Amino acid sequence: MNKKVTIIGAGIAGLSAGCYLQMNGYNTEIFEMNSLPGGLCTSWKRKNYTFNGSIHWLVGTCKDINMHRLWEELHAIDDSKVVNHDEFVRIEFGRGKFFSVYSDADKLESEMLKVAPEDEKTIREFIGAVKEFAKYDFPVDKAPELYGAIDGIKLLFKYGPFLRLLGKWKSVSIEDYGKKFKNTDMKIIFPQLLGLDTRISMAILLMTLAWIHKKCAGYPLGGSLEFARAIERRYISLGGKIHYNSKVSKVIIESNRATGIELADGSTYRSDAVVSAADGYFSVFNLLNGRYAGSKVKNRYENWDLFPAICQVSIGVKQNFDGYPHAVNFSLEKPLRVDPKHEVSRMYAEIYNFDPALAPHGSTPIIVTLPADYDYWYTLKEAGDGNYENAKKSLANSVVKVLDEKIGNVSDKVEVLDVATPATYFRYTNNYKSSFEGWLPTPKVFGKRIEKTLPGLRNFYMVGQWVEIGGGIPTVALSGRNLAQIMCRKDGKKFRAVV
Ligand SMILES: Cc1cc2nc3c(=O)[nH]c(=O)nc-3n(C[C@H](O)[C@H](O)[C@H](O)COP(=O)(O)OP(=O)(O)OC[C@H]3O[C@@H](n4cnc5c(N)ncnc54)[C@H](O)[C@@H]3O)c2cc1C
Incomplete structure (x- = not known):
């Protein structure tokens, strides 16, 4: 008999986990407290206007990078309806003085040199790094949790130069790198390039600029809710079932094993496993009453920086x-x-x-x-x-x-x-301190891995922005896919993902 899995939350992580588990023969049901899918990835209508509440750029909108496969598998985007802006943003750096952040790295370099010729060496190094990052892609095929020694060697062989590049840039923050510029205008412009929090690692800024340069981080027309709706349709077409207006208040535990959920109205649903794709803090400290928190988890919520x-x-x-x-x-x-x-x-x-x-x-x-x-x-x-x-x-x-x-x-x-x-x-x-993307990828934590399970608790898993540093839509969709692989491995199944 197919295993029954309960998923808490129909954000992108929950929908993605649902789709991939359905593709692999699990019977899943999603319980979502709102009446709509998407979670943070949403839009809302007021009179004639639809206000987009999330996607500015979506990594994987071009066929050239691995991430695109996920959007194909999830039927999430129509490639012909993606906008790639030539000018990504215009920055005012003095009354009436504007700087264009061009998507094309060469044009961006010329624009930077025009403003700050005395910073030529730093600008060339910076744009050189954008172009270097543009040469690489990262693997999405296999969940990192499942890597064995041979995978590690293969990875080093195939992605060695990329890992070295990442190693070089990950430990510097945007703020610290910005101090290298001598030009006073460039000192204002640089930290604003993509409007990212300047505590974030330079590797994130460089990778994002590289994706934008390659036209691989576009905006899907229709906005965030349309995007979420497309994945919701995919989930339903795979046989999944979503219960809306269903707030989960408790995960049922028997002998340190998750056996189902209880809703706010007191009704209960039994399953072989429970996946929380809802807020991390709420999952650990409310749904599970803090019983399986452990010092590592507590430390994270007490000390790590959040997207504000x-x-x-x-x-x-x-x-x-x-x-x-x-x-x-x-x-x-x-x-x-x-x-x-x-x-x-x-x-x-x-x-x-x-x-x-x-x-x-x-x-x-x-x-x-x-x-x-x-x-x-x-x-x-x-x-x-x-x-x-x-x-x-x-x-x-x-x-x-x-x-x-x-x-x-x-x-x-x-x-x-x-x-x-x-x-x-x-x-x-329900997100912890209303953070819009979870853990901030500062040099201190960027690259760390967070477990999708809790110590001492069986058949309970977490996906989404609270177990993937840096959050963001592609990352949480991948989180759902990776979890399906992990569960398949545990159950002795060969993982399959279909387009
Ligand atoms: C303004 C803004 C701009 C952004 N820009 C981008 C961007 O350009 N590119 C990008 O990639 N990302 C962007 N993001 C981030 C991205 O939207 C999030 O990182 C991602 O959507 C998080 O998905 P998730 O599924 O992990 O979590 P969530 O979206 O938080 O989903 C969790 C779901 O669980 C539900 N839930 C919570 N508690 C319960 C409960 N007790 N019972 C039942 N259901 C529950 C919630 O209602 C929600 O639907 C942006 C976000 C915002 C807000």
């Missing part, structure tokens, strides 16, 4: 922004206060003039993402005294005012204003 919480201000504007760059990183003359802990001097705005599916012709969604304090917004919302709504309105108005100054009169044409705060992300996804 954010506010997303989404604005529906009745204007056609044809000819405008699709993403601008503005420098602000006056700092903008997001909350008591965050005052920003820069603002990243995406003008969705490139995706006609998101608004009627002549209307454009604009999205501004700002760092925010989880505790402040969560406490404000919980107080329920109206101050939360006021703070959201005030933030939205401040953002519109900046857009008025930067791209002309926007306020008269605003049709929809929507603010998602860390409290929104927590309510909707």
Whole structure:
């Protein structure tokens, strides 16, 4: 008889694990607390506007890299509906002075040399590294957990130069590398290149720029929810079953073995194994009551850096922004206060003039993402005294005012204003401290592996951004695939993945 597996969460990790387990003869059911698939990978509709809540770039949108196979297996994207921007983002580095982050590495190099000729040596080294990374790909065929000695030797033989390159760049942060530049404008521009947190390892910046250069990290038209919906369809077509509006409150344990789940309404479901694709902290400390946490897990939640919480201000504007760059990183003359802990001097705005599916012709969604304090917004919302709504309105108005100054009169044409705060992300996804991507890949932790199991507990597994440092959609999809391989190995089955 086929084994029964319960999966908690229909984010990309849960959907992916479900698809690959179905492909391998398991009977799976997903329990999702929301009424939609996708988790963080989502979009929402307000009047005529669809606001994209996740994908800016998706690694694997070209056929040239291994990751593309996953999107084929999951039927996730239509290759003909992917946008690769020539100019990835435009950065303002002084009042009215702009720098174009070109996707093409040679054009980016020329742009950098134009601004900072005195930094030629560093610029050539940096772009040289982007091009070097562009020559390589990483393997997705086999879960690293299943590598044996022979695989290790094969890997060294095939990927030796890539591993050396990775080793060279992984231990430097973006912030530290940026200190090499002498030019004062380049000192402003460099840390903003992709808008990544500057504590992140340089290897991530270089790899991402390499994928963008190769046109392998595009944007799938239709946005994040459409992408998740495509994988949901694939899962259902493989025979999987999703229960929406079903919040899991407990994993049932018998003799240190996971034997099923209990929902918030008290109903129970039995299975041979349980996979949590939900928030890591909630899984370990709530669903399992902290019984199998162990010191390693506790240390991670106490000491590791997270991708920060954010506010997303989404604005529906009745204007056609044809000819405008699709993403601008503005420098602000006056700092903008997001909350008591965050005052920003820069603002990243995406003008969705490139995706006609998101608004009627002549209307454009604009999205501004700002760092925010989880505790402040969560406490404000919980107080329920109206101050939360006021703070959201005030933030939205401040953002519109900046857009008025930067791209002309926007306020008269605003049709929809929507603010998602860390409290929104927590309510909707349950993610620890509302982190939007899990563990930050700093030099200290980048490259480490997190176990998908917990010590002393059998038949329980975890997938998704809390067991894959750096998170992100491709990584969590791969997490689901890798887990299916691990379970197949344990059950003596030959893993198969079909397109
Ligand atoms: C603004 C933003 C921009 C981003 N940009 C990019 C990008 O450009 N490229 C990229 O690759 N990634 C990006 N990401 C990150 C990416 O979206 C996430 O890393 C990824 O979607 C995480 O997937 P997951 O399945 O691991 O977790 P989640 O998406 O958190 O899924 C977990 C699921 O579990 C459900 N759940 C939680 N608790 C329970 C429970 N008790 N019972 C039942 N269900 C439960 C949740 O509702 C959710 O559906 C971005 C994210 C955000 C928010």
